[in-house]
Amino acid sequence: MCAASTSGSGRPAPRFTDAALQALQDYDWPGNVRELENVIQRLIIMCETDPVDVSDLPTGMRLPTLHASRPDRSLAEVEAEHIRLVLARVHGNRTRAAAVLGIDRKTLREKLRRLEPPTGEPPC
DSSP: OHHHHHTTTTOOOOOBOHHHHHHHHHSOOTTHHHHHHHHHHHHHHHOOSSSBOGGGSOHHHHSOOOTTOOTTSOHHHHHHHHHHHHHHHTTTOHHHHHHHHTSOHHHHHHHHHHHSOOTTSOOO
16 A cells, blocks of 8 residues: 555655554554555655654554543543553653653653652552
8 A cells, every 4th residue: 555655756665663553553444444545645745754653643543542441540540551551662762752642751751750659669
């Protein structure tokens, strides 16, 4: 599909990082093949990095669907889980995690500081 999308543009087919491929596979694709084609075409035109990474994908595809989301969890719990998932996806790279989350590195550092127990105390 990527090769077909680039045939008229003269550009090479995009390559994807493992994390970007996983995000594409995890996405629900409510628009089916047309939506996938549109995303690929958009990446070919707009993306300046090679390979395509999670931060290059549309926002809705960057955010993993929270499995077994329960309405009885607080926003802080959901946010903490999401931050941990993103960090795991980018192999602990805080700069990339901040980009995926759409926040500044300093903001991510402060959020992580609140998630980690003070030194010397066991986690809850």
